Amino acid sequence: xxxxxxxxxxxxxxxxxxxxxxxxxxxxxxxxxxxxxxxxxxxxxxxxxxxxxxxxxxxxxxxxxxxxxxxxxxxxxxxxxxxxxxxxxxxxxxxxxxxxxxxxxxxxxxxxxxxxxxxxxxxxxxxxxxxxxxxxxxxxxxxxxxxxxxxxxxxxxxxxxxxxxxxxxxxxxxxxxxxxxxxxxxxxxxxxxxxxxxxxxxxxxxxxxxxxxxxxxxxxxxxxxxxxxxxxxxxxxxxxxxxxxxxxxxxxxxxxxxxxxxxxxxxxxxxxxxxxxxxxxxxxxxxxxxxxxxxxxxxxxxxxxxxxxxxxxxxxxxxxxxxxxxxxxxxxxxxxxxxxxxxxxxxxxxxxxxxxxxxxxxxxxxxxxxxxxxxxxxxxxxxxxxxxxxxxxxxxxxxxxxxxxxxxxxxxxxxxxxxxxxxxxxxxxxxxxxxxxxxxxxxxxxxxxxxxxxxxxxxxxxxxxxxxxxxxxxxxxxxxxxxxxxxxxxxxxxxxxxxxxxxxxxxxxxxxxxxxxxxxxxxxxxxxxxxxxxxxxxxxxxxxxxxxxxxxxxxxxxxxxxxxxxxxxxxxxxxxxxxxxxxxxxxxxxxxxxxxxxxxxxxxxxxxxxxxxxxxx
Ligand code: GCV
Numbered sequence: 001x002x003x004x005x006x007x008x009x010x011x012x013x014x015x016x017x018x019x020x021x022x023x024x025x026x027x028x029x030x031x032x033x034x035x036x037x038x039x040x041x042x043x044x045x046x047x048x049x050x051x052x053x054x055x056x057x058x059x060x061x062x063x064x065x066x067x068x069x070x071x072x073x074x075x076x077x078x079x080x081x082x083x084x085x086x087x088x089x090x091x092x093x094x095x096x097x098x099x100x101x102x103x104x105x106x107x108x109x110x111x112x113x114x115x116x117x118x119x120x121x122x123x124x125x126x127x128x129x130x131x132x133x134x135x136x137x138x139x140x141x142x143x144x145x146x147x148x149x150x151x152x153x154x155x156x157x158x159x160x161x162x163x164x165x166x167x168x169x170x171x172x173x174x175x176x177x178x179x180x181x182x183x184x185x186x187x188x189x190x191x192x193x194x195x196x197x198x199x200x201x202x203x204x205x206x207x208x209x210x211x212x213x214x215x216x217x218x219x220x221x222x223x224x225x226x227x228x229x230x231x232x233x234x235x236x237x238x239x240x241x242x243x244x245x246x247x248x249x250x251x252x253x254x255x256x257x258x259x260x261x262x263x264x265x266x267x268x269x270x271x272x273x274x275x276x277x278x279x280x281x282x283x284x285x286x287x288x289x290x291x292x293x294x295x296x297x298x299x300x301x302x303x304x305x306x307x308x309x310x311x312x313x314x315x316x317x318x319x320x321x322x323x324x325x326x327x328x329x330x331x332x333x334x335x336x337x338x339x340x341x342x343x344x345x346x347x348x349x350x351x352x353x354x355x356x357x358x359x360x361x362x363x364x365x366x367x368x369x370x371x372x373x374x375x376x377x378x379x380x381x382x383x384x385x386x387x388x389x390x391x392x393x394x395x396x397x398x399x400x401x402x403x404x405x406x407x408x409x410x411x412x413x414x415x416x417x418x419x420x421x422x423x424x425x426x427x428x429x430x431x432x433x434x435x436x437x438x439x440x441x442x443x444x445x446x447x448x449x450x451x452x453x454x455x456x457x458x459x460x461x462x463x464x465x466x467x468x469x470x471x472x473x474x475x476x477x478x479x480x481x482x483x484x485x486x487x488x489x490x491x492x493x494x495x496x497x498x499x500x501x502x503x504x505x506x507x508x509x510x511x512x513x514x515x516x517x518x519x520x521x522x523x524x525x526x527x528x529x530x531x532x533x534x535x536x537x538x539x540x541x542x543x544x545x546x547x548x549x550x551x552x553x554x555x556x557x558x559x560x561x562x563x564x565x566x567x568x569x570x571x572x573x574x575x576x577x578x579x580x581x582x583x584x585x586x587x588x589x590x591x592x593x594x595x596x597x598x599x600x601x602x603x604x605x606x607x608x609x610x611x612x613x614x615x616x617x
Contacts, residue, residue, distance in 0.1 A: 075189025123388030151407025453555025
């Protein structure tokens with residue numbers, strides 16, 4: 001166990017005193033935080049609370065004489081205290097009027113396994129498990145509760161959606177330990193959720209897991225009674241079914257609505273929600289098959305089921321139709337399920353976005369998605385955790401920004417990336433205005449830089465299949481995952497217009513029209529929708545091949561410039577060392593991407609860089 005964590009909250013570093021174990025509810029925590037913070041700050045100001053149970057998660061902050069009045073429900077008052085602190089730390093105006101979260105369900109999904117590994121985890125081992133048992137420090141879990149509450153996150157799923165042994169037992173003999181974690185997080189207004197295995201009845205003496213079999217439904221009802229008997233405020237279950245070899249209703253000839261509704265009915269009496277993931281596609285595709293197009297899969301499967309899901313089912317849809325790539329168009333499923341409760345799923349873990357080595361501040365990506373989708377399309381929001389046992393929680397100290405910003409976006413999906421990044425910087429460091437601006441600019445630009453040296457123009461999946469870090473233009477090309485660039489000596493990309501796979505037709509007319517014409521399609525998604533020759537002329541007059549070269553060269557220069565900027569920033573010693581170590585790796589990574597991808601395309605196209613820059617043979 002890393003010993004340094006205790007002094008390191010990822011932001012609100014002004015909160016030096018650990019939250020005492022004896023505090024039992026959000027109001028007590030709110031009181032403690034307000035007192036210790038204001039003492040720490042020596043403002044001499046007081047905070048008093050007015051609680052209105054009906055306000056639940058909402059709060060309002062008023063100034064009264066020399067102090068503040070925070071009114072709200074539970075945990076609203078606690079959110080109010082943290083909002084006050086965030087505003088004071090950031091030198092922002094206090095929020096005016098009643099503040100209510102836009103999404104009632106704001107969840108973090110840990111992909112933690114009970115052996116202590118974290119699937120796609122880049123911040124050390126699991127904070128919950130080791131050696132197939134629970135292994136955690138209660139004080140650290142309280143610190144986590146504090147961090148989540150400080151940005152208004154209210155649900156935490158502690159185990160991987162790929163449920164590996166012995167996580168099946170979280171619902172039976174390990175339940176008392178889940179209950180202990182629920183108790184640790186309850187004072188912070190954070191409720192637990194559990195990932196479950198659809199075939200659980202089959203593993204427990206029932207002959208089938210067929211959702212239409214009454215024995216299966218009865219088994220789940222009984223289990224739900226026991227689980228909610230132990231943890232009455234459990235938020236619900238999260239299910240990955242018929243996806244990447246996980247069991248599901250398809251094996252019994254049943255639809256996903258039948259599968260989800262059976263589970264939803266078992267947990268409805270306890271107020272549980274059933275979060276059903278829509279990440280379903282053929283992961284055994286033959287690369288020779290050019291008719292199957294993976295981005296189509298989720299819409300083709302789920303759209304016909306619109307309206308068939310029970311009220312307490314939430315269909316959780318990844319933001320793009322592929323899988324958390326650097327740039328994807330919004331998933332058409334998010335635009336096409338009017339009668340279904342949807343959650344959009346983000347990934348804070350930087351699986352395809354730099355492994356928490358390379359900088360990748362996510363707010364600009366989320367802004368794009370909300371702008372394309374409209375915040376009202378979804379009724380909940382979820383994100384894969386980027387947390388681990390590392391002293392700073394997220395591996396890269398700046399990766400904490402993504403967790404912070406996610407919480408803010410879940411309350412205010414209209415938020416401006418720049419404002420949110422500024423708030424994080426000010427809540428985390430004490431920098432001069434000039435240094436602060438440099439750090440904000442660097443973070444704001446980081447996604448664009450990463451995109452330039454990795455994935456030009458929406459062309460995804462040129463990454464190494466093992467681990468998803470570093471370039472490999474052929475890595476996925478002849479695999480079964482349905483992820484192909486189909487580059488040859490004339491052209492690159494997949495035609496997803498109606499002349500091609502027809503994927504573009506899954507969008508409403510406005511988007512379809514924009515995307516289907518390569519002359520109107522936004523450059524950054526050009527090769528997502530189109531197969532184009534290397535001499536295709538882009539909007540700015542450059543050829544496609546030249547644009548690919550330029551992006552890769554420019555991406556490296558930008559990464560090198562970021563490294564220089566970072567070196568000059570007076571960050572706290574530990575953060576500075578961690579950030580610079582990773583920055584060196586990022587620059588190496590950027591150079592590798594540039595050289596591999598440029599060489600790959602030059603070998604195919606035979607075209608040189610017009611500026612005569614070095615492309616290897
Ligand atoms: C949890 C991708 C990842 C897997 C992940 C899966 C999912 O395929 O590489 O690690 O599994 O998405 O979201 O279910």
